[in-house]
Amino acid sequence: MMQEFDIEEIQLRLENALKRTLDSLPLGRLKAKTIQRATINTAQVDPILWLNAQDTHSKLFWSQRDTSRKIAGCGAVHHIIADSLDVLRSIRLYLANSDRAIRYYGGMRFDSGQPISFEWLPYAKYRFVVPRFELTTMNEEQTLSLNFFVSPQDDLAALFAELKREIQTIKPPEQLHGNGLSRLIELSELPDKKQWTRMLKSALDAINQQEFEKIVLAGKTLLTFGRPLNPFQLLQQILKKNGRTFHFSFQFEKGSSFLGMSPECLFQRKGDIICTEAIASTRPRGLTEAEDELLGQEIYESDKDLREHRWVKMMISDRLTPFCQHIDETSNEKLLKLSHVQHLVSEFHAELHPDVNNEQLVEALHPTPAVGGYPKKPAVERIAHLEPFDRGWYAAPIGWVSYDEAEFAVAIRSALVQHEKLHVFAGSGIVSGSDPQKEWEENRNKAQNFLQLFNIT
Secondary structure, eight states, X not given: OGGGOOHHXXXXXXXXXXXXXXXXXXXXXXXXXXXXXXXXXXOXXXXXXXXXXXXXXXXXXXXXXXXXXXXXXXXXXXXXXXXXXXXXXXXXXXXXXXXXXXXXXXXEOSOTTSOOOGGGGGGOSEEEEEOSEEEXXXXXXXXXXXXXXXXXXXXXHHHHHHHHHHHXXXXXXXXXXXXXXXXXXXXXXXXXXXXXXXHHHHHHHHHHTTSOSEEEEEEEEEEEESSOOOHHHHHHHHTTSOSSSEEEEEEEETTEEEEEEEOOXXXXXXXXXXXXXXXXXXXXXXXXXXXXXXXXXXXHHOHHHHHHHHHHHHHHHHHHGGGEEEEEEEEEEEEEEOSSEEEEEEEEEEEEOTTOOHHHHXXXXXXXXXXXXXXXHHHHHHHHHHOSSOOTTTTSEEEEEXXXXXXXXXXXXEEEEETTEEEEEEEXXXXXXXXXXXXXXXXXXHHHHHHGGXXXX
16 A cells, blocks of 8 residues: 555645645735645555654644544644633634635643643643644545645745645655554552542542532553653554544654543534533443443443433533523433443534634533533632642643534543653542542553553553
């Protein structure tokens, strides 16, 4: 398959597509700087191998859940780094006159009010990017796009020459050698088991004092290896697992990549139609079909798990109602089975009122009780007080925004690659009756998505 990616032919065809795009631009009618796009069809190549080969600092990968669509992007036409959700309003202004296929990809911190720790500095509070090159795979088709800014006063000949030089930097896919998983030197837990027990007891005391009804507390497993990790080796491994998930990777500086495989959709929007879901309550997968069925049935019969799940459903309904003409709950409490765990999931479809924007939806829905707690404000404040590490983008909204569509996942089942270190995150919902030992075990089950890659149990 890789032999079919004739790099010289690809570069020539993309140059020709760029020239046609520039020739067709109505510069006289352009009122402001816009982002345009030239696209060609290509023979199919592995997007991870293509992404790994490109010599750029900025790289991203997005695999849409429940479809075969995969997007690999590298380079940057435009970075937006911001301190507030106004970033989404800025994106909307840039997209107003741009090619309708342009997407900004990125995300934000779980709690933008907290200080940013060293390992999360490249990600800022809010950061989105339009990649220079975008390789899109869908079913048996693959396209390569070049995104670029153009202004009414631009010299198109000079712009063409500049972009042609960038096209010449595209490299063919490159095989990954071995599994790329270096020798593990050290493993530490933050918090450790004793700290975790104290943390949960403090949370349960607050629940008993009715400060909140639920809080989600996370732990971090820090793995240190003998040499820097290749995040695309890890991404290639996790793409083979966890069927019904979003797969993602964001790299803004070499040596630092945030990646994962989230089952949870914050929302998907197309025009005025929005889809979202409630995911909460967890059991491990069984070793046999009978054991797996029994563990799933336990969720349905557990008062704690049903309460936890229904709080999430209630929150979604309450927070969406002011923005929607009507809300349909299209699926009631089904089991979502992933590789190491299973959850209860309920789905919602809704029609938005006119002029509802994405920042309103993100602010209303994030964080869900599945990753924050209920009520939201006191739970999030207590998380910042109790957890001994910076969540960064873990459990926060990540995804993409186009002119009239948006898709955000909740960045759980995720890890941060920092040179030779791997920070693996996992959380569990704490309600009245939660047992610290069981919640510790639940976190370890969730972390197995990454730990299993290194034969850690």
